[in-house]
Amino acid sequence: MSQTFTLNVPALPNGFRLHWDKVRSRHVLLFPEGALGLNETAVHVLQLCDGKRTIEDISAELSPLFQGADVHEDVENLLIALANRGMIIDAGTGT
């Protein structure tokens, strides 16, 4: 089920946080009743989802990590996929 979102300023919902799982040597997103293993790119993106930066800000900041490539579309797709699972909200609208 996918919906159209207003997703300008992505943020983690209350009760979601990044965690370094030292036993398994990976970052995970922890939330009520769950844990999601994250790849390195997702970690970079989510670390910048502070409810202040826009998707444009995040893409611009991450671009140098990817040899200056335009990563806007990738960042947006990742965040929309997470939003569809209730794991990212828009800081402005709270949903």
Next chain:
Amino acid sequence: MQAQAPNPLLLIAELTYKCPLHCPYCSNPLNIGDARYNDEISTEDWVRVFHEAGELGVLQLALTGGEPLVRKDCEELCVAAKEAGLYSSLITAGTPFTRKRAEALREAGLENVQISIQDSDAIESDRLAGTKAFTRKIEAAHLARELGFPLTINVVLHRQNLDRIEQIIQLSEDLGARRVELANSQYSGWAAINRIALMPTREQLEHGEAVVQAARERIGPKMELLWVLPDYYEEYPKPCMGGWGKDAMVITPNGDVLPCQAAASIPGLEFENVRDKSLSEIWFESESFNRFRGTDWMPELCRNCPADRQEVDFGGCRCQALALLGDANLTDPVCHFSPHHSIITDAVAEANSPTRNGNGELIYRTIEKVPART
């Protein structure tokens, strides 16, 4: 020789079996009144255990019971959970979740709150809880939201409340829940002795499923709806706790470490205690955790599973095999390949019969005396 077990992800800490509610489907054992459960481990023991759990790779901590807030040290335990890097969830009846305690818990680092309601209808909810609690539960849910906790509403569904599933979902939405657990009662613990009164009809379940599906489409990701069928209505059993000794461990109020909440019912299985051994030793080396771990223990039928589901179902629930067949080593009879599956289909037929036995009367959870098994 067992392959090395994976590290655990979840610790279910049953802080106490004391509870102001008397729900007739409680997953606690029937003998919660036993003196040994009254011998609760100390704050220091729990704190040490949480640190050991963090070292062992546990990510999620469920503070439950009974009613965890009966223990006055819940706040201290949340601080310890945070120090240990565990994600802490409080699973509460809601009645003792007062403003003073809720604020202290938030301060202590508690991350998530789950509040049970028994029904959307106040009178019915109180009848099922066996005490007047509904109003305070609703207040507790509002308070959890006001303080910024993510809120899950937990509802055990059964024959006597399933017809109000629409209202239950609406109430959860009105309370601002992010998650609703709509879990049909599984027939272990107290639900086993109340099975006839609790088991829904097929029609009730089909209606429930349709309502949940429609609500998911309407609400979208802002409220997650979890829907769990009673396994009697399924072809394949549920893997006990996602697999015996695979992801989760339970610690009882007196410090016994179990692979699942009902495991103490299995005769001949001795459980280690956190007072005597480290969590790591118990998880990897104890007889009890290795007894049904993986697939080596499996009976012939599971070993040669026609659907190749050895590592999907893990043979199902050991305690259910014991309760229904008298032998924890057998395939869970919920599996339709089990030669004893007719026990399940007969029970389902009975629940759907217009002349079914039972008048809906419930045996309520009590810590006073052990009820006779029916």
